[in-house]
Amino acid sequence: MYDLEKFIRELERKNPAEPEFIQAVREVCESVIDVVNSNPVYLKNRILERITEPDRVFSFKVEWEDDNGDIQVNRGYRVQFNNAIGPYKGGLRFHSSVTLGSLKFLGFEQTFKNSLTTLPMGGGKGGSDFSPKGRSDAEILRFCRSFMTELQKYIGPDTDIPAGDIGVGAREIGFLYGQYKRLRGENTGVLTGKGLNYGGSLVRPEATGYGTMYFASEMLKAHGDSMEGKRVAVSGFGNVAWGAVMKATELGAKVVTISGPDGYVLDEDGVGTPEKWAFMLQLRSSNKDVVKPYADKFGCVFVPGKKPWEVPVDMAFPCAIQNELGEEDAAALVANGVKYVVETSNMGCTREAMEYFIDHRIPFAPGKAANAGGVAVSGLEMSQNAMHLSWTSEEVDGKLHGIMKSIHEACVAEGREDDGYINYVKGANIAGFKKVADAMCALGY
Numbered sequence: 187m188y189d190l191e192k193f194i195r196e197l198e199r200k201n202p203a204e205p206e207f208i209q210a211v212r213e214v215c216e217s218v219i220d221v222v223n224s225n226p227v228y229l230k231n232r233i234l235e236r237i238t239e240p241d242r243v244f245s246f247k248v249e250w251e252d253d254n255g256d257i258q259v260n261r262g263y264r265v266q267f268n269n270a271i272g273p274y275k276g277g278l279r280f281h282s283s284v285t286l287g288s289l290k291f292l293g294f295e296q297t298f299k300n301s302l303t304t305l306p307m308g309g310g311k312g313g314s315d316f317s318p319k320g321r322s323d324a325e326i327l328r329f330c331r332s333f334m335t336e337l338q339k340y341i342g343p344d345t346d347i348p349a350g351d352i353g354v355g356a357r358e359i360g361f362l363y364g365q366y367k368r369l370r371g372e373n374t375g376v377l378t379g380k381g382l383n384y385g386g387s388l389v390r391p392e393a394t395g396y397g398t399m400y401f402a403s404e405m406l407k408a409h410g411d412s413m414e415g416k417r418v419a420v421s422g423f424g425n426v427a428w429g430a431v432m433k434a435t436e437l438g439a440k441v442v443t444i445s446g447p448d449g450y451v452l453d454e455d456g457v458g459t460p461e462k463w464a465f466m467l468q469l470r471s472s473n474k475d476v477v478k479p480y481a482d483k484f485g486c487v488f489v490p491g492k493k494p495w496e497v498p499v500d501m502a503f504p505c506a507i508q509n510e511l512g513e514e515d516a517a518a519l520v521a522n523g524v525k526y527v528v529e530t531s532n533m534g535c536t537r538e539a540m541e542y543f544i545d546h547r548i549p550f551a552p553g554k555a556a557n558a559g560g561v562a563v564s565g566l567e568m569s570q571n572a573m574h575l576s577w578t579s580e581e582v583d584g585k586l587h588g589i590m591k592s593i594h595e596a597c598v599a600e601g602r603e604d605d606g607y608i609n610y611v612k613g614a615n616i617a618g619f620k621k622v623a624d625a626m627c628a629l630g631y
């Protein structure tokens with residue numbers, strides 16, 4: 187039998203100064219502890235020790251020359267967390283906050299998220315503390331080349347397939363894939379999120395945001411409700427927020443906020459026109475990491491230095507980065523009458539915020555369920571690459587929709603509590619965990 191607190195203490199001892207990793211592991215273990223303790227096969231297999239230890243971790247030096255001719259040094263990583271159900275799969279994050287601990291949390295989360303997608307993909311994550319903010323395209327190209335020169339030693343189309351994440355979009359994937367092809371002479375599609383004319387999939391850019399809204403629609407349906415007329419707060423302004431605002435609008439909701447490190451925009455008319463969506467893409471590609479220009483251009487309110495959670499809304503979608511929504515934010519949202527919270531960033535809510543929503547019986551979807559549409563369409567891109575053909579957007583979107591529905595069903599099946607409340611955190615963790623744990627037991631040690 188596992189003693190949860192003792193297990194976490196030992197985990198902290200083995201992984202010092204990695205608070206996000208400990209936070210992510212604790213959340214999963216709290217959900218699955220009864221399932222594990224009542225299963226002799228899991229106990230005999232020491233499943234918690236094995237599932238919380240990454241298979242391997244690579245760390246490498248990335249040297250590149252900036253536009254002034256000065257040499258810069260960053261650190262690159264790839265965490266291959268777990269390949270029990272398929273090859274390692276997960277994004278690359280280029281952001282100043284990247285550390286080994288943050289990538290271990292992301293790789294751990296990815297393992298269960300990928301399991302939920304129903305596709306055969308294991309979990310991995312990588313990236314660098316390099317920040318594209320304020321960099322020229324030429325600098326980003328030189329960084330990406332140097333990064334891939336090392337990374338290519340560890341990845342392959344049947345072993346480890348990276349993709350984008352924060353700071354890694356279509357431009358960076360292009361530069362990275364270009365260098366991979368130069369070095370390896372292959373066209374195997376080793377990265378996903380590629381451009382359409384060199385092996386990418388339709389709908390991949392929109393997939394995370396679309397998927398989250400498909401999940402939200404299922405969630406609302408399960409509560410006898412619909413997206414129609416809902417007032418929505420979104421944080422972030424990157425690829426995920428962009429897909430989310432487009433699909434939310436199509437489903438009849440009104441998104442009134444987006445945000446950046448500089449503050450948030452309150453757009454009472456709604457972030458609901460193609461011109462506004464196109465401007466979000468421009469903001470992202472400008473490498474400035476600010477949203478104020480949106481408020482200036484469209485004449486709406488800009489609130490500097492704040493997060494959008496103080497705005498009264500029916501639904502909140504954190505779409506930026508881990509722990510972006512804390513307990514005070516949760517309390518403000520609940521006090522203002524929020525009805526649903528759909529975490530779209532990975533672990534976007536602190537432990538205290540998540541518990542606040544659950545204690546107040548607000549339906550709360552965790553990122554590993556709600557944002558799985560991105561990696562799901564990455565999985566579909568892998569299938570298309572392996573078959574050397576491409577599907578129409580209707581085919582891809584239809585499969586994405588089906589996957590998000592099935593993730594929602596899995597959460598309900600494992601997460602319904604005695605009072606009828608659907609605990610999506612518990613449901614996602616148990617459903618994602620069981621598949622990986624069973625595969626690990628079947629494969630032996």
Ligand code: 2IT
Pocket residue numbers: 275276277278296299347348349350351352378532557558560561562564
């Ligand atoms: O967090 C995520 O699921 C991603 N960044 C996407 C990963 C992928 O392989 O598409």
